[in-house]
Amino acid sequence: xxxxxxxxxxxxxxxxxxxxxxxxxxxxxxxxxxxxxxxxxxxxxxxxxxxxxxxxxxxxxxxxxxxxxxxxxxxxxxxxxxxxxxxxxxxxxxxxxxxxxxxxxxxxxxxxxxxxxxxxxxxxxxxxxxxxxxxxxxxxxxxxxxxxxxxxxxxxxxxxxxxxxxxxxxxxxxxxxxxxxxxxxxxxxxxxxxxxxxxxxxxxxxxxxxxxxxxxxxxxxxxxxxxxxxxxxxxxxxxxxxxxxxxxxxxxxxxxxxxxxxxxxxxxxxxxxxxxxxxxxxxxxxxxxxxxxxxxxxxxxxxxxxxxxxxxxxxxx
Amino acid sequence: xxxxxxxxxxxxxxxxxxxxxxxxxxxxxxxxxxxxxxxxxxxxxxxxxxxxxxxxxxxxxxxxxxxxxxxxxxxxxxxxxxxxxxxxxxxxxxxxxxxxxxxxxxxxxxxxxxxxxxxxxxxxxxxxxxxxxxxxxxxxxxxxxxxxxxxxxxxxxxxxxxxxxxxxxxxxxxxxxxxxxxxxxxxxxxxxxxxxxxxxxxxxxxxxxxxxxxxxxxxxxxxxxxxxxxxxxxxxxxxxxxxxxxxxxxxxxxxxxxxxxxxxxxxxxxxxxxxxxxxxxxxxxxxxxxxxxxxxxxxxxxxxxxxxxxxxxxxxxxxxxxxxxxxxxxxxxxxxxxxxxxxxxxxxxxxxxxxxxxxxxxxxxxxxxxxxxxxxxxxxxxxxxxxxxxxxxxxxxxxxxxxxxxxxxxxxxxxxxxxxxxxxxxxxxxxxxxxxxxxxxxxxxxxxxxxxxxxxxxxxxxxxxxxxxxxxxxxxxxxxxxxxxxxxxxxxxxxxxxxxxxx
Numbered sequence: 001x002x003x004x005x006x007x008x009x010x011x012x013x014x015x016x017x018x019x020x021x022x023x024x025x026x027x028x029x030x031x032x033x034x035x036x037x038x039x040x041x042x043x044x045x046x047x048x049x050x051x052x053x054x055x056x057x058x059x060x061x062x063x064x065x066x067x068x069x070x071x072x073x074x075x076x077x078x079x080x081x082x083x084x085x086x087x088x089x090x091x092x093x094x095x096x097x098x099x100x101x102x103x104x105x106x107x108x109x110x111x112x113x114x115x116x117x118x119x120x121x122x123x124x125x126x127x128x129x130x131x132x133x134x135x136x137x138x139x140x141x142x143x144x145x146x147x148x149x150x151x152x153x154x155x156x157x158x159x160x161x162x163x164x165x166x167x168x169x170x171x172x173x174x175x176x177x178x179x180x181x182x183x184x185x186x187x188x189x190x191x192x193x194x195x196x197x198x199x200x201x202x203x204x205x206x207x208x209x210x211x212x213x214x215x216x217x218x219x220x221x222x223x224x225x226x227x228x229x230x231x232x233x234x235x236x237x238x239x240x241x242x243x244x245x246x247x248x249x250x251x252x253x254x255x256x257x258x259x260x261x262x263x264x265x266x267x268x269x270x271x272x273x274x275x276x277x278x279x280x281x282x283x284x285x286x287x288x289x290x291x292x293x294x295x296x297x298x299x300x301x302x303x304x305x306x307x308x309x310x311x312x313x314x315x316x317x
Numbered sequence: 318x319x320x321x322x323x324x325x326x327x328x329x330x331x332x333x334x335x336x337x338x339x340x341x342x343x344x345x346x347x348x349x350x351x352x353x354x355x356x357x358x359x360x361x362x363x364x365x366x367x368x369x370x371x372x373x374x375x376x377x378x379x380x381x382x383x384x385x386x387x388x389x390x391x392x393x394x395x396x397x398x399x400x401x402x403x404x405x406x407x408x409x410x411x412x413x414x415x416x417x418x419x420x421x422x423x424x425x426x427x428x429x430x431x432x433x434x435x436x437x438x439x440x441x442x443x444x445x446x447x448x449x450x451x452x453x454x455x456x457x458x459x460x461x462x463x464x465x466x467x468x469x470x471x472x473x474x475x476x477x478x479x480x481x482x483x484x485x486x487x488x489x490x491x492x493x494x495x496x497x498x499x500x501x502x503x504x505x506x507x508x509x510x511x512x513x514x515x516x517x518x519x520x521x522x523x524x525x526x527x528x529x530x531x532x533x534x535x536x537x538x539x540x541x542x543x544x545x546x547x548x549x550x551x552x553x554x555x556x557x558x559x560x561x562x563x564x565x566x567x568x569x570x571x572x573x574x575x576x577x578x579x580x581x582x583x584x585x586x587x588x589x590x591x592x593x594x595x596x597x598x599x600x601x602x603x604x605x606x607x608x609x610x611x612x613x614x615x616x617x618x619x620x621x622x623x624x625x626x627x628x629x630x631x632x633x634x635x636x637x638x639x640x641x642x643x644x645x646x647x648x649x650x651x652x653x654x655x656x657x658x659x660x661x662x663x664x665x666x667x668x669x670x671x672x673x674x675x676x677x678x679x680x681x682x683x684x685x686x687x688x689x690x691x692x693x694x695x696x697x698x699x700x701x702x703x704x705x706x707x708x709x710x711x712x713x714x715x716x717x718x719x720x721x722x723x724x725x726x727x728x729x730x731x732x733x734x735x736x737x738x739x740x741x742x743x744x745x746x747x748x749x750x751x752x753x754x755x756x757x758x759x760x761x762x763x764x765x766x767x768x769x770x771x772x773x774x775x776x777x778x779x780x781x782x783x784x785x786x787x788x789x790x791x792x793x794x795x796x797x798x799x800x801x802x803x804x805x806x807x808x809x810x811x812x813x814x815x816x817x818x819x820x
Binding site for chain 1: 646660662684
């Protein structure tokens with residue numbers, strides 16, 4: 001029984017720890033558990049949440065995608081700008097296509113060529129930030145008919161009292177979980193991350209599994225960009241800055257292993273939502289907004305450390 | 318050569334969890350001799366070397382150096398005592414200079430801890446000149462050839478006045494000329510009175526260079542002999558051993574049509590000119606020492622490696638060299654050599670591992686059908702008597718024998734036409750071993766073509782209808798019926814190793 005509790009703590013200790021923290025916040029700040037505040041937090045995490053669903057695939061293959069911050073900026077700029085020129089429907093299609101294309105470039109370089117995922121996606125982060133300025137000419141873009149366009153539905157409207165972005169997050173997570181847990185491709189994602197060599201010996205084309213995982217990550221980032229563009233009805237040149245690490249923190253807080261082979265979409269949903277509540281709770285307790293960066297750092301270090309520590313059975317190298 | 322031992326190893330025992338790597342090992346190295354240490358992979362050579370070099374601490378026994386008992390705690394300490402290990406993979410820092418590498422970890426410093434570069438260079442130059450090296454102490458090591466880098470390591474013997482130098486497979490990546498230079502250097506060291514341990518798989522080198530040979534098998538010393546009094550056949554026999562007490566069933570059936578014919582298959586640097594055929598119902602044994610290229614060859618047939626040349630004829634029709642996916646879809650199965658690295662996804666359960674090569678067969682419109690997966694999992698858990706708590710118990714927590722049964726299950730469940738088993742019983746318990754031997758006979762009885770790779774002589778003799786011998790990437794003999802004897806196999810393999818030129 002003691003070993004069961006030990007294993008449980010190793011696996012979910014981080015989540016439990018933050019659960020206790022949130023309980024503390026709830027007791028000391030009345031507003032925290034008000035329905036308005038909860039919906040607010042859910043609306044805020046829906047953008048990072050949608051992205052995190054896609055990144056979960058990449059992380060389970062044992063890779064990383066750090067390009068999604070700039071990708072979110074670029075795709076938000078594109079959806080807003082194209083909305084002004086070709087209308088909402090085409091703008092959405094172009095944005096989804098662009099997300100898939102960027103994901104495919106990442107996937108080709110990491111999966112098919114075999115370059116280091118960290119370097120490839122970090123370089124893509126820089127490249128896409130440059131592309132944003134190239135595309136926008138350095139100025140912010142805004143939706144011209146913000147008050148009348150049906151494009152507002154994705155970020156600003158609610159259905160049965162639930163914000164549409166939250167519904168999109170939920171649907172993305174349901175589809176993501178289904179693909180990962182129930183399909184041939186999902187099984188191949190786990191196998192590739194768990195043991196790439198054994199997967200090749202089992203006839204799995206692991207380079208292509210990695211490729212398609214990055215495409216999924218690009219696609220979910222495009223969906224997130226549509227929500228973002230709709231909510232803001234505009235895009236600044238830095239709108240997605242830092243999102244890559246927030247998303248990564250949520251994914252690994254949920255318990256998806258950076259070493260690959262293990263993880264789950266629902267755990268990611270839990271991790272990213274909890275991260276949102278932590279940041280909200282800190283604001284309610286009177287901490288300045290930038291404390292969220294420190295929290296992201298702490299979550300990443302703690303999660304990676306616990307993950308590695310559990311693998312090798314001790315804390316220090 | 319004097320008979321005065323410089324290093325005496327007596328009764329060394331070293332156990333790792335579940336394995337006794339060294340069991341009461343004793344031998345000695347004399348001043349001015351080259352002493353060969355041979356044995357199959359896993360015989361305990363590298364563990365013994367790591368004990369001598371201070372990388373492992375023995376559980377029992379004693380090491381006497383110059384007559385004094387010593388306890389070696391680290392490689393640097395071993396080096397300062399005068400025991401130097403020249404690794405198979407060189408342990409140099411390519412960005413540092415030759416001089417800095419020779420004294421790596423023991424750089425001369427002044428009272429303030431500042432590096433004394435002048436002394437470093439002067440001492441290094443002396444060490445290099447003593448061995449007749451054609452390069453100076455200031456060259457960056459990364460710019461040197463492999464052979465020259467090896468000389469840098471050997472130069473440490475001069476720098477630290479080593480009296481015991483251990484070479485681990487030193488000629489693995491050398492050309493013939495470089496090898497001759499290395500041998501000249503080793504003889505130079507011998508002339509200085511250094512005791513040399515020479516580890517190699519290559520019989521011709523051992524007989525050219527060494528004075529005595531110690532043979533290790535399964536962690537025990539099989540004997541130490543004077544090189545001049547023995548030959549490669551006797552040594553091979555000592556390495557492999559002769560235990561024929563195991564019992565095998567061999568299916569006696571008429572063979573059917575050819576399942577696979579291989580013609581002129583070659584992969585540069587691994588094997589070449591491999592041609593053979595295997596028929597329905599036949600168990601074809603593939604015998605050879607480790608490193609003969611057997612695994613590489615079957616991995617190439619299966620498409621995990623891409624062949625440089627050769628043709629495959631599958632059930633009478635020539636096929637393009639396949640990818641693993643295509644090979645599986647044709648009806649080939651490969652149970653690979655390394656269960657944990659190539660055979661299984663350890664963190665997955667038995668069910669996921671079983672269906673992994675055939676996911677599409679258990680899916681409707683790409684959605685996995687868990688019910689059908691459960692059926693096949695249950696069927697093979699019963700048929701192979703696999704001990705597991707359920708379909709999701711991670712296979713990492715199972716015993717070696719049960720893990721191997723899941724590797725077999727994942728290939729048998731698709732009903733293959735050809736199954737290749739690479740060392741199928743390595744590292745598993747006796748009970749699972751004989752279960753696998755029976756399974757091999759049963760599969761052949763059902764009309765499958767079976768290829769079994771094994772380094773264990775009794776196993777390959779026991780299960781096969783026909784045996785191919787392989788050495789250094791070539792097929793060197795084919796034996797059938799009464800010609801399938803231990804003597805013939807040893808002869809084929811060792812003659813080839815003794816004169817690789819006489820192919």
